[in-house]
Structures are given as C-alpha cells and as structure tokens.
Amino acid sequence: xxxxxxxxxxxxxxxxxxxxxxxxxxxxxxxxxxxxxxxxxxxxxxxxxxxxxxxxxxxxxxxxxxxxxxxxxxxxxxxxxxxxxxxxxxxxxxxxxxxxxxxxxxxxxxxxxxxxxxxxxxxxxxxxxxxxxxxxxxxxxxxxxxxxxxxxxxxxxxxxxxxxxxxxxxxxxxxxxxxxxxxxxxxxxxxxxxxxxxxxxxxxxxxxxxxxxxx
Numbered sequence: 371x372x373x374x375x376x377x378x379x380x381x382x383x384x385x386x387x388x389x390x391x392x393x394x395x396x397x398x399x400x401x402x403x404x405x406x407x408x409x410x411x412x413x414x415x416x417x418x419x420x421x422x423x424x425x426x427x428x429x430x431x432x433x434x435x436x437x438x439x440x441x442x443x444x445x446x447x448x449x450x451x452x453x454x455x456x457x458x459x460x461x462x463x464x465x466x467x468x469x470x471x472x473x474x475x476x477x478x479x480x481x482x483x484x485x486x487x488x489x490x491x492x493x494x495x496x497x498x499x500x501x502x503x504x505x506x507x508x509x510x511x512x513x514x515x516x517x518x519x520x521x522x523x524x525x526x527x528x529x530x531x532x533x534x535x536x537x538x539x540x541x542x543x544x545x546x547x548x549x550x551x552x553x554x555x556x557x558x559x560x561x562x563x564x565x566x567x568x569x570x571x572x573x574x575x576x577x578x579x580x581x582x583x584x585x
C-alpha cells in the first residue's frame with residue numbers, strides 16, 4: 371500500500387504537469403483504485419467519484435496545452451480541448467449534486483433534520499459555529515438548504531449572471547463541510563470542480579488580469 375501511495379503521487383504530479391499524461395493518468399488511477407479496494411473500511415463514496423473522474427481524465431486529451439508534453443513535442447498543441455471533454459466533466463459533477471439532492475428528499479432529512487442533527491452534535495466544539503450546532507432548528511434549516519443547494523447549484527453555476535454568487539456559495543458550503551465533517555479532500559475537489567462551469571477562457575483571463583493586461 372505504501373508503494374502504491376507513492377506511485378499515485380507520481381501519477382498525480384505527472385497529470386498536473388502534463389508530463390507523460392496518459393501514462394500518468396493510468397498510473398494514478400490504477401494505484402488509487404488498488405489502495406481503496408485493499409480495505410473496505412476506508413471506502414467513501416467520494417472515492418468512487420474520484421475514480422470516475424480519473425477515467426474521464428484518462429480518456430480526455432487535456433495535455434495539449436500548457437503541458438510538458440507539448441514543450442517536448444510529444445503531442446500536437448491545441449488551444450482548446452474538444453468540447454465533449456468539458457461537457458462530460460460538467461455532467462459528471464452535476465450528476466453528483468443531483469443525486470445528492472434526490473437522496474435528501476425524505477422525511478428524515480427534511481422533517482426531522484436527520485442525520486444532520488447527529489452530524490452537527492459532533493461539531494459542537496468548533497469555535498463559533500459549534501454554538502449553533504446544538505439547536506434542532508439548525509439541523510432542519512441546514513437540511514433544507516442542503517437539499518436546495520444540491521438540486522440547483524449546477525444550474526446557477528451554468529448561468530453567467532449567477533455564476534459568481536453561485537461559486538461563492540460553493541466555497542462557503544464546502545469550507546463549512548470541511549470544518550464540520552471529516553470527509554478528506556472532497557470539499558476541495560468540489561470547489562475546484564465548480565470552475566469547470568466557468569467560461570473555458572477563464573484561466574487565461576485571470577492570468578491576464580494578474581499581469582495587468584486588458585481582457
């Protein structure tokens with residue numbers, strides 16, 4: 371397991387740098403799945419999502435711009451990836467939110483605030499926020515807000531007029547989730563995944579703004 375974790379880090383670094391992209395994706399995916407199936411007690415449904423995203427990355431030519439593979443002439447450079455790559459990644463993220471929202475449409479969640487009430491009781495020692503965790507009304511309110519958030523956030527992220535506010539909501543929601551619940555990297559993964567709904571030019575536009583260029 372230790373060797374697999376090390377190789378997984380190597381694969382992740384290769385993906386980030388665009389170095390031997392396909393091989394790096396395969397290495398990361400193989401090692402990730404291997405480590406997670408070794409012990410079922412460590413399983414989280416978030417890992418299933420990461421596996422699916424790893425497969426999509428493996429199938430997508432995302433190393434044709436701003437990558438070491440382009441610099442060393444291993445692949446033909448392209449300013450934009452095929453639109454289907456962006457579509458399937460957006461769709462995968464939207465599916466996560468949609469089914470999370472559907473799962474919340476039951477009497478336990480919406481009327482009794484469970485399991486939110488139980489989860490919040492474990493966060494009573496969190497500074498400031500812990501004070502509100504002990505109220506039953508807090509659990510019911512957050513349960514309703516969580517259901518509405520999951521069912522609608524892909525739509526708000528997709529609309530240019532609501533995208534900025536929606537992304538701010540994503541950041542707040544997942545940072546609070548990270549503070550209250552031990553679910554690993556999932557909150558940060560979803561925050562970063564929300565940028566898939568931005569215009570494809572946003573990294574270049576942001577870089578230009580940081581340089582002081584007009585966009």
